[in-house]
Amino acid sequence: MVAIPEMSEADVIVRYLSWAFLIIILSSGWNIIGGYAGQFSLGHSVFYGIGAYVFVMFFHTFKIHWALSILIAGIFSSITSIVIGIPTLRLRGGYFAVGTLALSEVMRVWANNAPEVFKGGVTGVAVTLPEGWSAIYSYYLMLSLTVITIVISYFVKNSTLGLKLRAIRDDEDAADGLGINVLTCKIIALMLSSLIVGLAGATQTTFTAYVSPDSVFGTKRSLEMVLACLLGGLGTIYGPVIGGALFELLARILWGFPHFHLLIYGSIIVILIVFEPRGVIGISDRLKHILRLKRFLKVSSIVGGS
Amino acid sequence: MLEGVNISKFFGGLAALKNVSFSLSKGEIVGLIGPNGAGKTTLFNIITGFTTPSSGTILFKGKKLNGLKPHEICRFGIARTYQIVKPFSNLTVLENVAVGVISKGRNKISLSKAKIEALKILKLVGLENKESLLARNLTLMDKKMLEFARALATEPEVLLLDEVCAGLNPTETHRAIQLINSLRERGITIFWIEHIMRAIMTVADRIIVLHHGEKIAEGSPREIANDARVIDAYLGEKYLLE
Ligand SMILES: Nc1ncnc2c1ncn2[C@@H]1O[C@H](COP(=O)(O)OP(=O)(O)OP(=O)(O)O)[C@@H](O)[C@H]1O
Numbered sequence: 001m002v003a004i005p006e007m008s009e010a011d012v013i014v015r016y017l018s019w020a021f022l023i024i025i026l027s028s029g030w031n032i033i034g035g036y037a038g039q040f041s042l043g044h045s046v047f048y049g050i051g052a053y054v055f056v057m058f059f060h061t062f063k064i065h066w067a068l069s070i071l072i073a074g075i076f077s078s079i080t081s082i083v084i085g086i087p088t089l090r091l092r093g094g095y096f097a098v099g100t101l102a103l104s105e106v107m108r109v110w111a112n113n114a115p116e117v118f119k120g121g122v123t124g125v126a127v128t129l130p131e132g133w134s135a136i137y138s139y140y141l142m143l144s145l146t147v148i149t150i151v152i153s154y155f156v157k158n159s160t161l162g163l164k165l166r167a168i169r170d171d172e173d174a175a176d177g178l179g180i181n182v183l184t185c186k187i188i189a190l191m192l193s194s195l196i197v198g199l200a201g202a203t204q205t206t207f208t209a210y211v212s213p214d215s216v217f218g219t220k221r222s223l224e225m226v227l228a229c230l231l232g233g234l235g236t237i238y239g240p241v242i243g244g245a246l247f248e249l250l251a252r253i254l255w256g257f258p259h260f261h262l263l264i265y266g267s268i269i270v271i272l273i274v275f276e277p278r279g280v281i282g283i284s285d286r287l288k289h290i291l292r293l294k295r296f297l298k299v300s301s302i303v304g305g306s
Numbered sequence: 307m308l309e310g311v312n313i314s315k316f317f318g319g320l321a322a323l324k325n326v327s328f329s330l331s332k333g334e335i336v337g338l339i340g341p342n343g344a345g346k347t348t349l350f351n352i353i354t355g356f357t358t359p360s361s362g363t364i365l366f367k368g369k370k371l372n373g374l375k376p377h378e379i380c381r382f383g384i385a386r387t388y389q390i391v392k393p394f395s396n397l398t399v400l401e402n403v404a405v406g407v408i409s410k411g412r413n414k415i416s417l418s419k420a421k422i423e424a425l426k427i428l429k430l431v432g433l434e435n436k437e438s439l440l441a442r443n444l445t446l447m448d449k450k451m452l453e454f455a456r457a458l459a460t461e462p463e464v465l466l467l468d469e470v471c472a473g474l475n476p477t478e479t480h481r482a483i484q485l486i487n488s489l490r491e492r493g494i495t496i497f498w499i500e501h502i503m504r505a506i507m508t509v510a511d512r513i514i515v516l517h518h519g520e521k522i523a524e525g526s527p528r529e530i531a532n533d534a535r536v537i538d539a540y541l542g543e544k545y546l547l548e
C-alpha cells in the first residue's frame with residue numbers, strides 16, 4: 001500500500017501546471033505534422049505511448065539514468081515514426097487520419113496482450129522513481145520541454161522546411177511539381193513531431209509513475225492534441241500554447257462530467273473545423289480586422305461630415 | 307532538347323493519346339492546339355511525371371524521364387503551369403514564389419535569401435505590389451501570373467504553359483504575350499497550350515495540332531492556319547475569314 005501524502009496548495013498548482021505544459025508540448029508537437037504540413041494524424045498516441053514504454057524499459061527495467069532514458073525514448077519514438085510514416089504518409093487527407101487512428105488502436109490492443117514487450121501488460125506498470133524524486137522536478141522537466149518545443153516549432157515555421165510543409169498542406173501536387181520531395185518533407189516533419197511527443201510521453205511518466213496501454217495508447221490522448229491545437233490555432237506557433245492552456249482549463253471544468261466531456265470535445269472539434277480552423281488566433285485576427293474597419297469607418301465619417 | 311517518342315495513353319478504353327511524337331529545340335516556342343478533350347493536358351501531365359504513359363518515351367537532353375517523380379523532373383529543369391490554377395492559397399504571393407526558389411535543389415538557400423529572389427521574379431510578372439496578399443485573394447489574372455512566377459522561380463530550361471491566356475481580357479492577354487516573348491529572349495524553351503488563336507499564332511515558332519489524341523498536323527502558324535484537316539477539325543471557317 002502506498003500512502004498518499006496530504007498535498008499542499010502549492011503541490012496542486014505544480015501538478016496542474018505540469019499537466020498544462022504536457023498538453024502544450026503535445027499539441028505543439030502534433031502541430032508540426034498536423035498544422036504546418038496539414039497531415040491530420042489521429043494516432044499520435046502511438047508516439048506518446050512508445051515514449052512512455054521505452055522510458056519504462058530503459059529506466060525501470062535496465063536501470064539507466066532517467067535523463068538518458070528520456071532521450072532514448074524520444075529518439076526511439078522518432079525512429080519508429082519513419083517506419084510508420086513511409087506507408088501512411090502516402091495516404092491523403094481522411095485516409096491518413098483513419099490510417100493513423102487504426103494504427104494507434106492496433107498498438108493499444110497489442111500492448112494489452114503482450115506483457116513480454118510492454119511491461120505489465122493490461123494492468124500496466126508502476127514505475128519506481130529515483131530516490132528523493134519530487135513533483136517539482138517533473139514540473140521543471142515539463143517546463144524545459146515546453147520551451148524546447150516552442151523553439152523547435154518557431155525554427156521549423158521560419159525555415160525553408162516550414163515553407164515546404166505549408167505548401168504541401170495547401171496543394172501536394174503543386175508542391176511536387178515545383179520540385180519538392182513531398183514524402184521526404186512529410187517524414188522529416190513526422191520525425192520532429194514524434195520526437196517531441198515521445199519525449200513528452202517519457203517525461204510524463206516521471207510524475208504519473210504509472211503506465212498502462214489504455215492510458216498512453218488510448219485514442220483520447222490523440223484527440224486531445226488535435227483539439228488543443230484547433231482551439232488555439234492550427235499551423236501557428238503560439239496557437240497550440242494558448243490552445244493547450246485553454247484545453248487544460250476546459251478539462252478541469254469538465255472534470256465532474258466524466259462521459260459528457262467527450263461529447264463536448266467532439267462538438268468543439270466540429271464547430272472549429274467548420275467555422276474557424278485557426279481557433280483563438282483566427283478569432284482574434286478577425287476581431288482586430290473588425291476593430292480596424294470600425295476605426296476606419298469612424299474616421300471616414302468624421303472626414304465626410306466636416 | 308525535349309522529345310516525346312510514340313506516346314500513348316489509355317484511360318480504360320479511352321485513348322487520350324495515340325502514338326504522339328514531338329520534339330522541341332532549345333529556345334523554341336512551340337504551340338499545342340486542338341479541340342477540348344484532344345489530350346493536350348494529358349501530354350503535359352506525362353511530360354511532368356504526373357501521369358505515366360501507357361507506352362512511349364520522354365527524353366530530356368537525351369535522358370529518359372519515364373518513371374521519374376514530378377519533383378525530380380522539375381529539378382531537371384522542366385516547369386509547368388496548370389490549366390486549373392493551383393496556387394498555395396494560404397501562403398502569401400511572395401511565399402508562393404519562394405517555394406519555387408527553395409526547391410531548385412542546387413544549393414541550400416536560406417528563407418530570407420529565397421524571398422529576395424522571389425521578389426525579383428514577382429517584379430518580372432508585375433505582382434510586386436501584391437507580395438503580401440494571400441494567394442487565394444488574387445484575381446484570376448493575378449493567379450495565372452503567379453503560376454508563371456512560381457514556375458520561373460525553379461529556373462526551368464523548358465516551360466510548359468497550359469492555357470495561360472484562357473479567361474483573360476484582351477489587355478491581360480497582351481501582357482501575358484509580352485511576358486512569354488520576354489522569356490524567349492532569356493533562352494527558355496516553351497511548350498504552350500492555348501485556345502486563343504490570335505495569341506498563339508503570333509508568338510509560336512511552330513504549332514502542333516492534336517485531335518482525338520492524334521497528331522493531325524505540325525508546322526509554322528501560317529501552314530497550320532491553311533491546313534484543311536486543322537480547319538475542319540478545329541479552327542473552322544471563321545478563323546480563315548479573319
Ligand atoms: N485522369 C483521367 N481519367 C480518365 N480520363 C481522363 C483523365 N484525364 C483526362 N481524361 C480524358 O482524356 C481526354 C483528354 O483530356 P485532356 O485533359 O488531356 O484534354 P485537353 O486537350 O487538355 O482538353 P481541354 O482543352 O478541354 O483542356 C478527355 O477525354 C478526358 O476526359
Ligand SMILES: [Mg+2]
Binds near residue numbers: 346347348389
Ligand atoms: Mg487541358
